[in-house]
Amino acid sequence: MSTTEFAREPLPARILRKARALFGPTGMFMKGFAKNPVMVGAIVPSSQRTIARVLSPVDWDNARVFVEYGPGVGTFCRPVLDRLRRDGILIAIDTNPDFIAYLQATIHDARFCAVLGSAADVGEIIAAHGFVQADYVLSGLPFSTLPPGTAAAIMAATSRVLRPGGAFLVYQYTRFARRLMQQYFPRVDNGFEPRNVPPCVIGWGWKD
Ligand SMILES: C[S@@+](CC[C@H](N)C(=O)[O-])C[C@H]1O[C@@H](n2cnc3c(N)ncnc32)[C@H](O)[C@@H]1O
Structure with a gap:
């Protein structure tokens, strides 16, 4: 210029x-x-403390298909890839084409796949990669500010794709998502990480 x-x-x-x-x-x-403040929902990426806390209950030996909603610039993608099995796959889904282009240009790992699309279509997206179920789904979506009906559609789609024993790992800045999860998952564990901007509410929804 x-x-x-x-x-x-x-x-x-x-x-x-x-x-x-x-x-x-x-x-x-x-x-x-x-x-796009409504769709992104946070001004800075998650902290290292939040990443460690949200991922803490994952059984990495049994995590082959790992899905992430709203990866943004990949704050969680790298830590997930560091822990993921060599034959695993991380499918990261975001509606923002700038973020997807950035991830495709900066993360070079054969186990990584960045998809432009909505989390509500997770079933079709993982099917396109040859999978019926996911072991874990991670979400940084701003559930409380998404368009009407979207949060419920994403919860329902996630509970359908998770295998029994799998979990939905959710971090947000309000209790909205965690309350909604209780309608879709038989067990929801609660967490909170103060060392994040802003402090972060965590929910782990288990599919029995
Ligand atoms: C709070 S940011 C994520 C932050 C990032 N994961 C981190 O830890 O720093 C929310 C992300 O969700 C994405 N997003 C919003 N609605 C979505 C949807 N329906 N499906 C997938 N991604 C969506 C936004 O584009 C944005 O990248």
Whole structure:
């Protein structure tokens, strides 16, 4: 970009471009938030504490098909891939084409697959990869701000695709998702991580 073009660039775009250059994935995430705050729902990615806490009950020996909703810039993707079996697969689904392009360009792992789509279509998406069920589904979706009916549709689709004994791992900034999970999962364990911006409510929904 030339100096003249830069001078004509609106101030918010300039700030966002600088943030992206300065902070890498965090800057990219902030740009996504500025473009679509309702769908992104958080201004910065999850903390390392949150990642460790949310993933703590996963039985990695028995986690072959792992699905993530709303990966954003991949804050959880790398830690999941670090723990995942060599013959496992991580299918990350996001509605934001900028995030999907970013993940495809930055995560090079044969077990990783970034899909542009909605979590509500998880059944069709995993079927397209040759699977009927998932062992674990992880979600960073902003359930409480999604369009009407979407949260319930995603809960129902998730309870259908999980295998018995599998779990839905959910982190959010309100209790909304955890309350909704109780209608779809026979057992929901509760957690809370204060060292996150903002502090994070965690729910683990188990499919018996
Ligand atoms: C709070 S951000 C995720 C943050 C990220 N996982 C982290 O830990 O930093 C929410 C993400 O959900 C995505 N999203 C919103 N609605 C969705 C849907 N119906 N299906 C899949 N992804 C969705 C947004 O594009 C955004 O990337």
